[in-house]
Amino acid sequence: MIDCDIHPFATEEFPIAPHIPENFRQAVSQGQSSAPGHGYQNPFGVNRRDMPKVHPEIWAKEHFDRYGIIYGVLQPPGLSISLTQNIDVGCALAKAWNDWQRENWLAADKRYLGSICVNMNDPAQAAAEIRRVGEHPQFVQVVTTGESTLLYGNRFYYPIYEACAELGLAFAMHPGNEGSRTPSTPVGMPSSYFEWHATLPLTYMAQCASFICEGVFEKFPALKVLLVEGGFGWLPHLMWRMDKDFKSLRSTTPWLKRLPSEYVQDHIRVTTQPIEETETSEQLIQLFGMMHAEKTLCFASDFPHWDFDNPRRVFPARMDEQLKERIFYRNAAEVYHLEVDKIE
Amino acid sequence: MTFTEKFSGINNGFGVENANEATLDYAFNIANNPQPPIAKRGKEIVICAADEIPIGGKRIVEIGNLSLGVYNIKGEFYAIKNLCPHAGAALCEGHIQTTHRPGEVGEFHPALAGRVLRCPWHGWEFDIVTGKGLYDRNSRVAVYQTKVDEAGNVIVLL
Numbered sequence: 293m294i295d296c297d298i299h300p301f302a303t304e305e306f307p308i309a310p311h312i313p314e315n316f317r318q319a320v321s322q323g324q325s326s327a328p329g330h331g332y333q334n335p336f337g338v339n340r341r342d343m344p345k346v347h348p349e350i351w352a353k354e355h356f357d358r359y360g361i362i363y364g365v366l367q368p369p370g371l372s373i374s375l376t377q378n379i380d381v382g383c384a385l386a387k388a389w390n391d392w393q394r395e396n397w398l399a400a401d402k403r404y405l406g407s408i409c410v411n412m413n414d415p416a417q418a419a420a421e422i423r424r425v426g427e428h429p430q431f432v433q434v435v436t437t438g439e440s441t442l443l444y445g446n447r448f449y450y451p452i453y454e455a456c457a458e459l460g461l462a463f464a465m466h467p468g469n470e471g472s473r474t475p476s477t478p479v480g481m482p483s484s485y486f487e488w489h490a491t492l493p494l495t496y497m498a499q500c501a502s503f504i505c506e507g508v509f510e511k512f513p514a515l516k517v518l519l520v521e522g523g524f525g526w527l528p529h530l531m532w533r534m535d536k537d538f539k540s541l542r543s544t545t546p547w548l549k550r551l552p553s554e555y556v557q558d559h560i561r562v563t564t565q566p567i568e569e570t571e572t573s574e575q576l577i578q579l580f581g582m583m584h585a586e587k588t589l590c591f592a593s594d595f596p597h598w599d600f601d602n603p604r605r606v607f608p609a610r611m612d613e614q615l616k617e618r619i620f621y622r623n624a625a626e627v628y629h630l631e632v633d634k635i636e
Numbered sequence: 637m638t639f640t641e642k643f644s645g646i647n648n649g650f651g652v653e654n655a656n657e658a659t660l661d662y663a664f665n666i667a668n669n670p671q672p673p674i675a676k677r678g679k680e681i682v683i684c685a686a687d688e689i690p691i692g693g694k695r696i697v698e699i700g701n702l703s704l705g706v707y708n709i710k711g712e713f714y715a716i717k718n719l720c721p722h723a724g725a726a727l728c729e730g731h732i733q734t735t736h737r738p739g740e741v742g743e744f745h746p747a748l749a750g751r752v753l754r755c756p757w758h759g760w761e762f763d764i765v766t767g768k769g770l771y772d773r774n775s776r777v778a779v780y781q782t783k784v785d786e787a788g789n790v791i792v793l794l
Contacts, residue, residue, distance in 0.1 A: 508741075511741045539722070539758065542770070547742065547743065549738050550658070
C-alpha cells in the first residue's frame with residue numbers, strides 16, 4: 293500500500309529554523325516570511341486527538357506498520373510556501389522545508405517519500421530548487437497549494453514542469469490556505485471552515501481544466517499531475533463537460549490532439565481521502581467506473597489529520613480486488629516510478 | 637477505454653485501417669484528401685440555376701424527406717445532408733467558417749478556409765467537402781456528388 297498524504301510538521305525536537313539559509317534568517321526574524329493566511333480555522337484542530345507524537349520512528353510504527361504501508365508521501369507545511377508575500381524569502385523557506393524533510397524524515401526510514409516544496413511565483417528559482425534536491429531517490433514529487441497567482445496551465449510555470457519531467461517527478465497540489473490572496477471560491481469568501489473545506493474541489497476543477505486546455509501535456513508528455521485531498525466525484529463531470537466542449541470548441545485550442553478525458557486518464561491523478569461517502573456502496577463503485585479509477589485514483593489517508601481515512605474501512609467490502617490493488621498501490625507506484633511488483 | 641478504442645470497428649465509410657493514427661490527424665487527413673462521396677444511385681435532382689447560388693452562398697432544398705444544403709465554395713458546388721448527427725439540428729443553418737488544424741502548443745494554423753460548417757446548436761465542426769466531423773475520428777455527415785449540366789443547372793446525384 294502507498295499512502296499519498298502524510299502530514300509531518302516542525303516541532304521543538306525537529307525545528308525548521310536551523311534549515312533556513314543563513315542569509316535569510318534576518319529577513320525571517322523581521323517577519324518577511326509572512327503570508328496572508330485565509331482566516332479559516334478548524335475549531336476542533338486539524339490533528340487527530342489520538343495523534344502519536346511527531347517522530348519518524350513512532351509514525352512509521354503507528355501508521356506504516358499498523359496498516360502495511362510500503363511508502364508514505366510526506367506533505368509538509370512548506371507546500372503553502374508560494375503564498376509567502378516576499379518572493380525570495382518564499383524561495384528560501386522552500387529550501388528549508390526540503391532540507392528538513394531530507395534530514396529528519398527521508399534519512400530516518402526509506403518508506404518516507406518526500407515532496408519538493410517550491411515557490412511557484414519564481415519559476416526559475418523553483419526549477420533550480422527542483423534540480424538541487426530532485427536527484428534524491430526519495431523525493432518523488434513537487435508540491436504546491438491549489439491556490440495560485442495564475443492558473444497552473446499558464447506557460448509562466450513551464451520551467452517548473454520542465455524540471456519535473458526531466459527528473460521524473462510528479463507535480464502535486466495539496467490544499468493549503470486557499471483563500472489567502474484571492475477568495476477560495478470564484479465568487480467570494482466562504483463564511484466558515486466547513487464551507488471553505490467543502491468547496492475546495494472548485495480550485496482543482498479549475499487547475500485541471502487549465503492544465504489540459506493550455507496544452508501542458510502536449511508540451512510535457514511525461515508530466516503527471518496529482519490532485520491531493522480534493523475529492524474525485526467532480527472528475528467524471530469535468531471529463532464529460534470538457535469532452536463535450538471539445539467537440540464544439542476544439543479549433544480554439546488546436547494544439548489539443550485528443551479528447552480532454554484522454555489527457556485526464558493519462559496525466560491527472562486524484563487521491564481518495566476524504567472519500568466520497570455515497571448513499572450506497574454501489575454508487576461509489578459506479579463512480580470509480582465513471583472516473584476510470586483503475587488509472588486515475590490513488591489511496592491517501594491524510595494521517596494524522598482529523599478527517600483521516602482508515603485503509604481497512606475506506607472501500608466497500610464487495611469491490612474488485614484488482615481495482616483495489618490499483619488504487620492502493622499500482623497507480624501511485626507508476627506515477628512515482630516505484631517498483632510495481634512490491635505488493636503488500 | 638480510449639475514445640479511439642470505443643469506436644474502433646465501426647465502419648463509417650472511411651474504414652479503420654489506420655487505427656493507430658492520431659484521431660484528429662486522421663480527421664484532417666480525410667478532409668485534405670477528399671474521398672468520393674457516398675455511392676450515388678443514379679438519381680439526378682435539379683436544384684436551381686448555378687448562378688442562383690453565388691460563391692460563398694448556399695441553398696437548402698427538400699427532396700422528399702431528405703433536406704440538403706447545397707453550397708458554392710470557390711465556384712464548386714457541394715451538397716451535404718442538413719442534419720447534425722449529434723442532436724438532430726438543421727446543420728446547414730450553421731455558419732461557414734475556417735478552423736484551426738492540430739498543431740503545437742501556442743500555434744494557430746488556420747485550415748479548411750471557407751468550407752467548415754459549424755452546427756448552429758453546439759458548434760460541432762464539419763468539413764462540407766467530405767462531411768467529416770473535425771472533432772473526432774469517425775463522425776461524418778453524408779455528402780452527395782454534384783455537377784453543373786449543360787444548361788447551367790446545379791444537379792445533385794442521389
